[in-house]
Amino acid sequence: MKLLEYQAKQLLKEYHIPVPEGFVVKELSMLSQPVQHLGGKCVVKAQILAGGRGKAGGVRLAGTPKEAEEAAKALLGKPLETYQTAGKGETVHSLLVEEQLVFQKEIYFSITYDRETQTPVLMLSARGGVEIEETALEDPESIKKVRVNPLTGIQEHHIRELFLFLERGKEGYRSFTDLVTNLYRLYVERDAAMVEINPLVILSDDSFLALDAKMIIDDNALFRHEDLVKIRSVPDDELQEVHAREKGLSFVKMDGDVACMVNGAGLAMATMDMIKHYGMEPANFLDIGGSSNPQKVIEALDIIMRNPKIKVIFINVFGGITRCDDVANGFKKALSQRPIDRPIVMRLTGTNEKEGREILESIGYDAFSDLREAVIHLKEVYQRSQRGGM
């Protein structure tokens, strides 16, 4: 779960990490007071979850209240298109209006976890304000990584190593230590998967301040962070995915027109790959999971049918924990609730296959047991639908 910048900064404040003075503005009429409070000069920042906001014009400097109003008008309620929004743009529902600050230097700092060593990793780069992926490609030497053993937690020498990499004597070490210690505490206590401060700026008095903040909370840990779930904001294009997750399904929308519904993530990916291999394009990834719940099949078909582009539907089930008769029952019930006007090709094998097939037969459906045969048939059905026939 991603947090908006102002939400992340609210958490930083709770952990005593310095951030610019700022106000959240959700309507134009709310703008003048914060701008006045900041003395007319301010930064107007569009609050979206996608990255690449700065380059897309989502962060604007205003020298006067009038400029602030123009910036706010240009952003609020409008879609902002960045390289991460896949050509659609993300609607700006709120702005963060902040004081303009003078600083001597900007750097990059983040805490994330490293899959290879299975440890939290602190990452620092002298190149602030630049995306870390870009720095990694252009100037990997400018990145310093320090891994922390999760059993012992962060130690003073970890912080010292990072600070020495900045090559700036001892000035500001106290402030840096406080910031890194507090940020690590936040990372652990709030189950962050990533906290990124880019840029982290060094002010004229050598103290450190978080000018920007990105935060992703581990979805698996949301059960112990109800306060964060309450403030969750979901970008338009991820609504379906989040909705599916709430129903116990795992869904990712794709651009094609062949829908699929599969039990198990690996088999679901492989099914998409097979659809593509046989010259079709998958419309989605959809894993109904391992449990035996007919209701999930109903929900899954419901999500699939929301995509008007769909030409055919492929159901691929290899029963393990998932029982074929449960899937067939869910399918039968779904059909009784709503007719599905697209051709459906089914592959059903494994636990309780016989019972599942009997249920399907009773409603006039048949299923393959071999995966390759099923996909070849799917292709024929797809081509027929392309020609307009059924």
Place this chain on the structure above:
Amino acid sequence: MGIFVNKETQVIVQGITGRDGSFHTKKMLEYGTKVVGGVTPFKGGMNVEGVPVFNTMSEAVSRTGADTSIIYIPPAFAAGSIIEAAEAGVRNIVCITEGIPVADMMMAAHFVRTRGVRLFGPNCPGIITPGETKIGIMPGHIFKKGAVGVISRSGTLTYEVVHTLSAAGLGQSTVIGIGGDPVIGTKFTDCLEAFEKDPATEAVVLIGEIGGSDEEMAAAFIKEHFSKPVTVFIAGKTAPDGKRMGHAGAIIQGGKGTAESKISLFREAGAAVVDLPVDIAEAVKAFF
């Protein structure tokens, strides 16, 4: 014999009175697995499928002498159960649970290593040495005893592949689901190392997927240290960047961890890489 587990392995089921725990205890016993005890807090003294239930892992281990545990515990408590099992002195832990917070798993994974304990998973179907023991949730009847070792990050895709292997007359020595999470215990390389030494294994099938770098490390290991033929399938060629494909660990990040890059490394290492999971059995057959 197979690797890591065999017919002598004695198993404790953590979460034995739960819906999944009790169901799979029955299935494992039917397969011939030596399930010698179970643990559910405050249900000590009960029986499940004739198996005695204890309140703690330390009691269960000291009373039964078991050396392996399997975990069917909800995500909020699963990492704690891994640590409990390691402290109780088992040698192997199989964690089925999906959805454990990453921070909890980092701690548990590091802790079991300090104790020299082998962890499988989490978010995995378990491990099976066909004809001897099944410590997991896989449908036992699709497996057949034989000489092919199978390692995989996925559950149902493994069943799919094993099903075609068995149908083609290619039995399996040991089949291991290493898990679909970003932080797991036993990795591909650990399994390859064991398969290399195992006289019962003559060929290996590796089923990987997008995300992380376990496949990359496995390819490097095969190139340097592995003498048996390896057949590889990597799922997720059609997966977009930045999206989690069901498994928490199946995500391409900033262009890293794609199927293409993994496939090319395996090819370089001399493995046979197939385009479709249904092509695996045929490719393996070529080695026999």
